[in-house]
Amino acid sequence: MGAVVPRRPQRSRSSEQGFILPLALGVSLLALLGSLSLQSVALQSHLDQANEVGRGRDEDALAGAAQRLVAELNLHHSCLLPLPLSRWSEEGQGCAGLPQQAALQGEGGAFGGRVLGWSPGPWDAEALIEADPAVPGGMARRAVFRVPLQADPPRALFPRLLGLRGVAP
Numbered sequence: 001m002g003a004v005v006p007r008r009p010q011r012s013r014s015s016e017q018g019f020i021l022p023l024a025l026g027v028s029l030l031a032l033l034g035s036l037s038l039q040s041v042a043l044q045s046h047l048d049q050a051n052e053v054g055r056g057r058d059e060d061a062l063a064g065a066a067q068r069l070v071a072e073l074n075l076h077h078s079c080l081l082p083l084p085l086s087r088w089s090e091e092g093q094g095c096a097g098l099p100q101q102a103a104l105q106g107e108g109g110a111f112g113g114r115v116l117g118w119s120p121g122p123w124d125a126e127a128l129i130e131a132d133p134a135v136p137g138g139m140a141r142r143a144v145f146r147v148p149l150q151a152d153p154p155r156a157l158f159p160r161l162l163g164l165r166g167v168a169p
Contacts (some may be wrong), residue, residue, distance in 0.1 A: 058131070059161065062143040065113035065131040066159040070147060078154045081125065085118040116142065124148045127159065141165075 073081060080088050117128030125147045130140050145159040 058141045059143075059164070061112070062129060062131045062141060062164075063159075063161060066127065066129055066143070066145045066147075066161070068112055069115065069127065069129060070156045070159055073156050078156075080118075081149055081154045081156055082120050083118075084120060085115060088118070113140075117144075120149060125156070126162070128165065 083091055113129050113131040115127060116130055117126070119126045127145045127147055128142060129145060130142045132140060142165040144162040144165060146162055147159045148157040149155070150157060
């Protein structure tokens with residue numbers, strides 16, 4: 001008699017058929033999630049870059065408005081330099097024309113913005129300025145500047161940005 005060789009159990013073909021499709025779906029889902037993740041990172045980077053450009057434009061507009069304010073004060077309103085903003089309308093009338101003085105504080109002042117605060121000290125002043133928006137339809141921004149003062153003759157020197165103060169409503 002011959003030796004009996006045990007037979008291997010046969011696998012059914014139906015258990016092997018469902019393997020490739022789920023594997024392909026899983027790999028394609030991972031590739032899709034990876035590409036969406038990379039796209040969101042790229043979009044966020046683009047948004048950050050656009051915000052930085054806008055912030056730079058706003059800072060430039062504020063610096064320009066501060067420089068024009070200093071020029072306007074030196075040319076037409078040097079008597080206002082030692083006075084805080086709260087006293088400009090009362091005590092400043094005798095030394096500066098009221099219509100010109102009002103233009104410094106009014107909407108869209110003569111220098112491309114308006115003075116919201118002016119606090120002089122013995123050697124310098126702190127100015128809070130709101131500049132017109134750099135982009136039409138944009139929001140006005142505010143900043144604080146340190147402005148060195150010269151006593152004789154009264155004169156304001158080059159303003160230096162101390163910091164942004166948010167947006168105006």
